Amino acid sequence: MKKSCIIFCIFLLTFSLQAQQSKESLIHYVDPFIGTAKMGHTYPGATVPFGSVQLSPDTDTIPYAFQNKYNPEVYRYCAGYQYDDPTIVGFSHTHFSGTGHSDLGDFLMMPTVGELRLNPGTASEPDKGYRSRFSHDKESAEPAYYQVELTDYDIKAELTSSTRVGMHRYTFPETNQGHVILDLTAGLYPYEGKNVWTFLRIENDSLVTGYRQTHGWARTRTVYFALKFSKPFKSYGNEKYDEKQVYKGFWGRFDQSNNFPEIAGKEIRAFFDFDFEDGEAPLIAKMSISPVSTAGALANMEQEIPHWDFDQVKNEGQQLWERELSKIKVYMVDPDDMVNFYTSMYHAFLGPTVYMDADGTYRGLDQNVHQAEHFTNYTSFSLWDTYRALHPLFNIVQQERNADMINSMLAHADQSVHGMLPIWSHYANENWCMIGYHAVSVIADAMVKGVKGFDHQHALEASIKTSNTTYFDGIGDYIDLGYVPEDKSGSSVSKTLEYAYDDWAISQMANYLGQESIASQYRKRSKGYTHVFDSKSGFMRPKLSDGTWKEPFDALDTHGQGFIEGNSWNYSLYVPHDPEALIGLMGGEKSFVNRLDSLFSMELPEKYFEQTEDITKEGIIGNYVHGNEPSHHVVYLYNWTKQPYKAHDKIRNILKTMYQNSPDGLGGNDDFGQMSAWYIFSALGFYPVAPGSTQYAIGSPLVKSASIPLPNGKTFKIITKNQGEDKVYVKAVYLNGKQIDKPFIEHSDIMDGATLEFHMQNKPAK
Structure with missing residues (x-):
């Protein structure tokens, strides 16, 4: 009798373990950092299965690194991220996975605190630009989720996405000098003149639209966007450029770099200013993309993420991954x-x-x-x-x-x-x-x-x-x-x-x-x-x-x-x-x-x-x-x-x-x-x-x-x-x-x- 009982208990235990294993979440076996060093050319950021948006950190973009000759530094950055790099330039919304050639890297965003800088700086001299140091000890990635602490700004940045919308959650320290930079010049194709034209329009105090046309690996590529913040920005502007970069014409009578509602040119870096109190809720930003129009980008946002619940988007994305991995x-x-x-x-x-x-x-x-x-x-x-x-x-x-x-x-x-x-x-x-x-x-x-x-x-x-x-x-x-x-x-x-x-x-x-x-x-x-x-x-x-x-x-x-x-x-x-x-x-x-x-x-x-x-x-x-x-x-x-x-x-x-x-x-x-x-x-x-x-x-x-x-x-x-x-x-x-x-x-x-x-x-x- 005791022997039968023992056998029955072993059976129940085995069945229980098998049932537990069958219900075990498969996303925990995924490590998005695999392949991010050396030749793998993968990215660790947030995306859903086959998603249009690949929202990921870029540790360098190597602007204009070579002209018509091979450069191994460019090859390193096909996905924008190299695990051994000490700094993050920002978070862009489109990336190839594992390719042997670079392109994309559209609409790079970077939260900063303190003195406003509108150039990215370099890995060797990060303090001259808006990039930040970071540590892998305070960085993690899962399917549909990425987070990192930007050491230089004491900002926790979190990323998630739906098919066509990237969602950012930035936890700022107390400051009256908070900024979010939107760099329309950044990209992952290292030839001078990649940007054919960019356009940015301030629709209201929390909504921005625009597009970017590039001549890179794809010789004529246009991507439209809509960017919405969970909190109104107090002011905005863009880097001043000369006539070679922004056509002024009759527009020259205006100061287009400060609180002007629209700007067009080949190279635009915009900024949005915020104040943050101690313990204030994180700033959330939604960036939606479209191959057709800014209206299409807005409609994509409204359909996929009409709310501000970051965790809901993350959970829904991870459910999609769980289904595919299964x-x-x-x-x-x-x-x-x-x-x-x-x-x-x-x-x-x-x-x-x-x-x-x-x-x-x-x-x-x-x-x-x-x-x-x-x-x-x-x-x-x-x-x-x-x-x-x-x-x-x-x-x-x-x-x-x-x-x-x-x-x-x-x-x-x-x-x-x-x-x-x-x-x-x-x-x-x-x-x-x-x-x-x-x-x-x-x-x-x-x-x-x-x-x-x-x-x-x-x-x-x-x-x-x-x-x-x-x-x-x-x-x-x-x-x-x-x-x-x-x-x-x-x-x-x-x-x-x-x-x-x-x-x-x-x-x-x-x-x-x-x-x-x-x-x-x-x-x-x-x-x-x-x-x-x-x-x-x-x-x-x-x-x-x-x-x-x-x-x-x-x-x-x-x-x-x-x-x-x-x-x-x-x-x-x-x-x-x-x-x-x-x-x-x-x-x-x-x-x-x-x-x-x-x-x-x-x-x-x-x-x-x-x-x-x-x-x-x-x-x-x-x-x-x-x-x-x-x-x-x-x-x-x-x-x-x-x-x-x-x-x-x-x-x-x-x-x-x-x-x-x-x-x-x-x-x-x-x-x-x-x-x-x-x-x-x-x-x-x-x-x-x-x-x-x-x-x-x-x-x-x-x-x-x-x-x-x-x-x-x-x-x-x-x-x-x-x-x-x-x-x-x-x-x-x-x-x-x-x-x-x-x-x-x-x-x-x-x-x-x-x-x-x-x-x-x-x-x-x-």
Whole structure:
């Protein structure tokens, strides 16, 4: 009887612990500071999932730091914040997450006390400007919330946000010299002349509206704002500029710098003065943005945050994050892995970002105002990065959003002069950054995986148009010759390989839609990689327009060899759509496995690290560069050989060394969630090697267990037996209780709500 009672009590305790764990808040596993040091390029500020506003501190903005040449200091500030910096310049409302290029940083606000200063100063001489020192001991961040004490002013600054509105809460000391600075010149694109025009209008003693037009990475970008304070300001003004900066004309008769209701010019820094008594309620400010108009910004504010309850906004934002993070529920053996997993989920859901007013209007690529009909319009498509794993992840856990993202791409194509899908676009602009036309990969992957909500035929037609736009990066020569010649277009081998993959993605679409003639045409084009493979050297290498190989050739060099963000060792393995053929080109399985082994074990000579803008020692294992995306699929290529076990220890090594629970814990910039999506897939135990295929390659899971509640009401479950830090090799895999004999699963297995069970051991299962 006692034994039965004990067993029953143990059962109740176990059930209670499991129930408690299932109800545990997942946002507490998110650390927004991960990736804010060194190369991660993430920001720690407040935002909601896919939000238009990313309200975050900037520790420097590096104004006009260089002119048409690389400067590593600029690269450091792509997200505006570096963890090791000692000062904060202010809090701006728009940021990229994890990108390798800078822009945005709109509408920087900074509360100050004492003598008014309207220049930011420098990190070495902060007292000459409005910036403030700060300490990480008095700084914290959570999803949808950030707070810091500005040491020089004894001000506690807190930030939260909704989709289109940033909310500030400033707790001032007693003073009759309180200020809030609004800097319309600050930004995160370091070229002189970024500001084309700015405008500011004082609507009343607590409401300000305006806009900012910039010429930066996006060559013509206009963002409107409405700023409302919870307390009237006693006076206001702006920094005086000469005629070169503010057109005066007949306006010259007025003192526009002091209590004048509107100001226009290229460079405006405004200030708003307040008195504060001891113990007075904090000052709250709401900054709403719009791509269309100040009226739109005001309407967004009224719809999303019509009140002054900061804590309510914070709680609502965190509820949104809790819902999104719950789309994958995992249990990990190591608590740090839980933090890494859910921080990766957090970073994966920061973008692309909503780009339209609450009423559905937005500014399009043609600079006209459009209405999003029956879809949410998104912007900031870092497609060269995110087509690989982020969008495939969305096809499991964010299907409706991914369909809307594709609709946004199709709208972009409709507004394009030549009907091109986006390459790297943001804020109604095409940046033409990076290579390939990888929107077609995103579309193909969604289509073949059964994602609904977009016009499939329209998507195929837009993909075909894009693939035949001959002015783009050597496509004309690629169509005529089957490859991009290096003497006509740089990075020619990378382009050829990526075009070949994208053409395969188009063939997958056409095949899915039953259009065999198109499918056949693009399957043929997808063999373009064969034209740049040199059987003598065993590497992909640049070819000239006369059909000869470019000399000299160095497979380890990243410069002048026909590659971008990689070398021939990396890109020679970039044929994700046809691994079997690649193995044949490289001399068969034995030779291919030796190539993979060497990639991970070789030591790069020091001279190849000299050009730090392309390659650094961080993010590298041997010659495998995890910090640059072309290698992300490579470790899974072992699955196409008889030695898939060779991937397992390498996957776990990447998971442990390239992702850590610290500000410098990312082994490369996160690239709008691609690095994080790689972690999520690989921690779960499978990866989409070739988006556009329904197949996933099996790896070595880091999770103890996982469950994914699916949009169709089913649940996909992962169970790992004998999981442990030294148990990195997969002994056997069972799908719904039946052992599988190939290291692959299908998308339908996931969506049918299967159970995937891994059995692990500490030695290779040969």
